[in-house]
Every structure is written in structure tokens, then in C-alpha cells.
Amino acid sequence: MVKGSFFSGLGYLGEGFRLxxxxxxxxxxxxxxxxxxLLFGLLFYLLAEFFSSMIAYAMDMLPDWAWLQSLDWLFWVLYGLVILLMLAYGFVILANLIGSPFYGYLSELTEKHLTGQEVSTDGSWDQIIRDIPRALWREVQKILYYLPRALGLFILGLIPVVNLAAALLWLAFNAWMMALQYVDYPADNHRVSFPSLKRTLSDTRLSALGFGLPVALAAMVPVLNLFVVPAAVCGATAYWVRETGLPVESK
Incomplete structure (x- = not known):
């Protein structure tokens, strides 16, 4: 039985913006x-070029059936949604690679603000710098988890008619990935391994999807997505404190 509450999960991003x-x-x-x-400006330009090529390729693949041709606007909308989701998580991946050492410490400060307890005894800039290799490795683990699944959904999205379901699967998958991405920061602060984190989130999957969905949607909105990342880190920390508890440190 899937545990957690989708609707309680929805509130954590708003709490993150307040924090x-x-x-x-x-x-x-x-x-x-x-x-x-700086990163988003460059990424938006590159994916805008990719979007134009992708739409032209997809329309050329459609068979010459009158009813399909009359639905060409729908395929533009669906492929546009898929590309926006790719942009959203692509931005998140790169932003987190750059900011991961800062976000780990932001999560620590947020947890202290929420619980009144120290997560670690060393919050110095030296410690943040020493944590860079470990923080980057955690980001690489998430990328390796994401890429093969994203590739499978991308291939489904190239198949006419099947891509109607692929767009919905993309949305659900991105919601899950956003929860996994950001709850990883407080989990890593407690030295919880990435596989253990996946099992923990699976235990409260509905709450995780409720948290991840607004993050995924907000990440598709230009300008707003610049503020979503730190807000999601704080919201994920609140999620960690209230949904999963504070596990003992174990790696």
C-alpha cells in the first residue's frame, strides 16, 4: 500500500518559498x-534551437492521414510540454551541479531553523569546500538514475499516438525526480545513501509526488525557476523532517 498524502506534499514548496x-x-x-x-540564459538559448528541430522532425514522421494532420496543433502542444519538462530538469541538473555545496549547507541551516538542532558541528567555508567532491558525486548518481529512464520516455515520445501517454508519464517522472533531487540534500547531510533515500521516498510516494509536482511545474516557468531551486531545497528539508524523521547517520 502506497503511503503518504499527495495533498500534504503540495504544501512543501510554498513553505520553502517562505523559508x-x-x-x-x-x-x-x-x-x-x-x-x-547566467546558466539559465545559456540553456534556454540552446534548447530553443533544439525545440525547433524536434518539432519539424516529429511532424515529418506523422503518416499522411487526414485526421492526424488535423491534430497537428495537439502534437505541437504535447511535444512542447515534453521539451519544457526536459528544459526544467536539465536546468535543475546543471544548477544543482554548480550549487550543490551551497544547497547542502542551506539544507542544514533550514533543518536547524525548523528543529533547533545542529545537523553537523562544522559549518565553516572550509568544510563547504571539502564537501564539493562528495556533493558532486551525489549529483552524478542522480543523473545516472535519470538518464536511462528519460531516454526510454523520450523514445516513446517519438511514436505518434503513443506520445499522448508519454507526455503524462514525463510529468509523473519529473515530479518523482524533483522529489528525489531535493530531498537528497537533507538525506546526504545525515549520511543516508542514495539507494536508501529511494526506498525512503518510495515509502511515502504520494507525499513525494505531491511535493515534486509543483516543483516540476514551477521549474518550467522562466524567471520563477531561478528561485525554485533554493525554495525546493528548503521545502524538501521540511519534507524530510516531517515525513521521514531524522535517521541515524549511516552510509
Whole structure:
């Protein structure tokens, strides 16, 4: 039986937006935000070019059936949704590679704000720098989990008619990935392995999807997506505290 509450999960992103305005958390929002602005401008330009080519290729593949040709607007909408989802998670992947050391510490500060308890005894800049290789490896693990599944959905999206279901599967998969992506920060702070995190989120899958869905949708909105990443880190930390508890450190 799937546990958790989809509707309770929906509230964590809003809580994250409230948390990033706290004075003690702002510094670790501003620094990666500046980097994300530069990153998003470049990524948006590159994927805009890819989007144009993708639409032309997909329309050429359609058989010359009158009823299919009359639905060409629908395929534009569906492929547009898939590309926006790719843009959303592609941006998240790159933004998190750049900001992962900052986001790990942002999660620590958020947890302390919520619980009043220290997560670690060393929050110095030296420790943040030493954590860079470990933080980057966690991001690589998430990318390796994401890519083969995204490739399978991408191939489904190239098949006419089948791509109607592929767009919905993309949305559900991105919601799951967003939850996995951001709850990983507090999990990593507690030295919970990535496989253990997947099992933990599976135990509260409905809450995880409820949290991940608005994050996935907000990540598709230009400008808003720049602020979604730090807000999602704070919201995921609140999710961790309330949905999963605080496990003992084990790797």
C-alpha cells in the first residue's frame, strides 16, 4: 500500500518559498541564484534551437492521414510540454551541479531553523569546500538514475499516438525526480545513501509526488525557476523532517 498524502506534499514548496526569506538563509540563496541566472540564459538559448528541430522532425514522421494532420496543433502542444519538462530538469541538473555545496549547507541551516538542532558541528567555508567532491558525486548518481529512464520516455515520445501517454508519464517522472533531487540534500547531510533515500521516498510516494509536482511545474516557468531551486531545497528539508524523521547517520 502506497503511503503518504499527495495533498500534504503540495504544501512543501510554498513553505520553502517562505523559508528562503529568513535572514540566516539568504546568503546561501543569493550566491547560487546569481550563478543560475547566467546558466539559465545559456540553456534556454540552446534548447530553443533544439525545440525547433524536434518539432519539424516529429511532424515529418506523422503518416499522411487526414485526421492526424488535423491534430497537428495537439502534437505541437504535447511535444512542447515534453521539451519544457526536459528544459526544467536539465536546468535543475546543471544548477544543482554548480550549487550543490551551497544547497547542502542551506539544507542544514533550514533543518536547524525548523528543529533547533545542529545537523553537523562544522559549518565553516572550509568544510563547504571539502564537501564539493562528495556533493558532486551525489549529483552524478542522480543523473545516472535519470538518464536511462528519460531516454526510454523520450523514445516513446517519438511514436505518434503513443506520445499522448508519454507526455503524462514525463510529468509523473519529473515530479518523482524533483522529489528525489531535493530531498537528497537533507538525506546526504545525515549520511543516508542514495539507494536508501529511494526506498525512503518510495515509502511515502504520494507525499513525494505531491511535493515534486509543483516543483516540476514551477521549474518550467522562466524567471520563477531561478528561485525554485533554493525554495525546493528548503521545502524538501521540511519534507524530510516531517515525513521521514531524522535517521541515524549511516552510509
Amino acid at each position: 528562503i526569506r529568513q535572514p540566516g538563509l539568504r546568503l546561501f540563496v543569493v550566491i547560487p541564484l546569481a550563478l543560475n541566472i
